[in-house]
Amino acid sequence: MNAKISILDTLGCALAGAREPVVQTLLRTPGLNTIGAVPVWGRSEKLEPLCAALVNGAAAHALDFDDVNIAMGGHPTAPLIPALLALAASRECTGQQLLLAYIAGFETQTRLARSVNFHHYDKGWHPTATLGVFGAAAASAKLLGLDEARTASALALCVSLASGVKANFGTMTKPYHVGHAARNGLMAALLAEGGFTASLDALEHRQGFFEVFNGAGTYRPHLALEHWASPLDIVEPGIGIKLYPCCxxxxxxxxxxxxxxxxxxxxxxxxxxxxxxxxxxxxxxxxxxxxxxxxxxxxxxxxxxxxxxxxxxxxxxxxxxxxxxxxxxxxxxxxxxxxxxxxxxxxxxxxxxxxxxxxxxxxxxxxxxxxxxxGRTSDKPAPLESIMTKFQHNAAKAMGSDAAAKLSKTVMAMDLLSDARLISQMCVGKEVD
Known part of the structure; x- marks a missing residue:
């Protein structure tokens, strides 16, 4: 249930953010607007997968209204679902497979967060981006069906792709961080699928992620696996659905x-x-x-x-x-x-x-x-009625009330979908000048 709610909430935020200046600018930028088959949510354009992951990821965070997780110290879904739905547009998968991949990505980034936070956060890194890229790679690798070795290569590659500092909050660069993480995570998985290599000790190496991004004595790698799935992080501490569109x-x-x-x-x-x-x-x-x-x-x-x-x-x-x-x-x-x-x-x-x-x-x-x-923890969640009202209001900005209601029903029953491409296809918006 938490996974479906977060995916629905993030789609709504992206639909509401589809006409924000950061999205408009990305779509005008050569190299970032390559035409393809993946819908830009809330708009009429279609892009190739990596560009779509970037633009939809930025749209999802453009209004700073998307879900949060207290272990991550950031927004867990915005880097994940743009990458997964971009991948699903070209790789046949069911809604249930998409959900499983999403949960794998969610747990990867929040578990890594347990190892580095909150020093990582306080130092100035933007965890939604620096940790979200690992989540996007893990989710994409799961959906691609990569084996252990290639999944490890994708995650190791993300050590060199992670970026985003909080000094750029309050500008277009903050939502760009999220699109960048979605695109880079997807790209890492696709490269690994093709045999691309990376150092498998890139996290724990003396010049690797932990030492470079955090520094000696400020991280605890064992926490990433401690009590794994007992329960899953998406269950406890769970998700926080923001009811105000601000930091x-x-x-x-x-x-x-x-x-x-x-x-x-x-x-x-x-x-x-x-x-x-x-x-x-x-x-x-x-x-x-x-x-x-x-x-x-x-x-x-x-x-x-x-x-x-x-x-x-x-x-x-x-x-x-x-x-x-x-x-x-x-x-x-x-x-x-x-x-x-x-x-x-x-x-x-x-x-x-x-x-x-x-x-x-x-x-x-x-x-x-x-x-x-x-509404920040699983024991005190935001009211479901408020979450649904938020989605309906956000999504209707781009696609109208009836279409938003149909999308809501589809996402909340996505484990029954035989073809996950339907979700992105339903997110197409009105023509934009």
């Missing part, structure tokens, strides 16, 4: 704000100051009191809180140019101070620890501390 590290603060506002009923004009204390690992990329553009707003806890206070919700339109340029939001941002949480050692897995304190002009103070946004 995951702002979500606990938003949940705290909405909870306090619902309890106490204050209005924007009542607020004198807001203090938000966030785990240092997450504060680094969301402490943005000044905005450069709409994309940057998605990574500003100050803007997200101001917009939420003004509107009572956070939706896709919260990051449009008119919203970002709103003088009322700018004024509220000046009242919001962000700082590192003073006791990060009490954080629960995921390091979402956030404390929000709101002071009103009449002297009242309200505060709430959360260890995680709502």
């Amino acid at each position: 995951d590290s702002t979500h606990a603060a938003l949940d705290a704000l909405f909870t306090l506002r619902n309890e106490h009923g204050f209005a924007p004009q009542d607020v004198s100051s807001i203090e938000v204390l966030i785990h240092p690992l997450r504060l680094t990329h969301v402490n943005r009191p000044q905005l450069r553009n709409g994309l940057d707003a998605k990574f500003s806890v100050q803007y997200c809180l101001a917009r939420a206070l003004l509107d009572g919700h956070i939706v896709l339109d919260s990051f449009g140019q008119s919203a970002v340029n709103d003088s009322a939001a700018f004024a509220l941002m000046q009242l919001i101070h962000a700082a590192p949480h003073p006791t990060p050692s009490i954080a629960e897995p995921g390091n979402y620890l956030t404390h929000l304190r709101i002071e009103l002009r009449d002297g009242q103070c309200f505060s709430l501390q959360l260890h995680s946004p709502y």
Whole structure:
């Protein structure tokens, strides 16, 4: 069930992101837009598999609305499903085979994450890309039916293909990271299928992935296999479906704000100051009191809180140019101070620890501390109704409500599909000028 939900959610995010500038730019770039048979989701174009994996991967992450996993410290599905569906377009497979390959890729990247996080994350790597490439390769290798030796070569090759740093958050480069990982993972599997070789000790070599990306004393390789599949990571800690289209590290603060506002009923004009204390690992990329553009707003806890206070919700339109340029939001941002949480050692897995304190002009103070946004773990999932509503809203932007509803039913029954190509074929959107 978790696999189907994540695949559906990611497809919806990609459909909603199909007309974002990052996608438009990629499709105009020679060498990245080679015509082929794989649909670009939410659009009319069709590309060859590697280009399609890149573009659909970027679209899936363009709105920063796709699923998360606390072990990975990133977004697990966006690097996987674009690669798998690109491969499925030319290699006959069933929906059940696609699901199995997806789970294999999911577990590969989250298990590798256990070995390197959260030093890897804090150092500045973007795990969705640097670890997602391994997941995309493992998933593709599984779908291709590669043997152990060739699968190992594909993963070893990914050591040289992994890339993506958090300094580029708030720009088109962040979703490009994800498309890049999807394409490179698929490419690694295809090369390995053809006999391409790589050093099989590329992870643990003294100049390999662990040492180069993390450094001595900051990784624990044994954790990748410890208690393997007992349970699977997709089961526990499971998936987190984002209900706000902005950086995951702002979500606990938003949940705290909405909870306090619902309890106490204050209005924007009542607020004198807001203090938000966030785990240092997450504060680094969301402490943005000044905005450069709409994309940057998605990574500003100050803007997200101001917009939420003004509107009572956070939706896709919260990051449009008119919203970002709103003088009322700018004024509220000046009242919001962000700082590192003073006791990060009490954080629960995921390091979402956030404390929000709101002071009103009449002297009242309200505060709430959360260890995680709502709906981030398998024991406290996001409501299925909210997930389905999110998908319907996102997908309808590119393909209309009726087509979105049919796609939803197909994906949620994909284990019964005899031909997985149907999923991509159903994702074709309207003509785009």
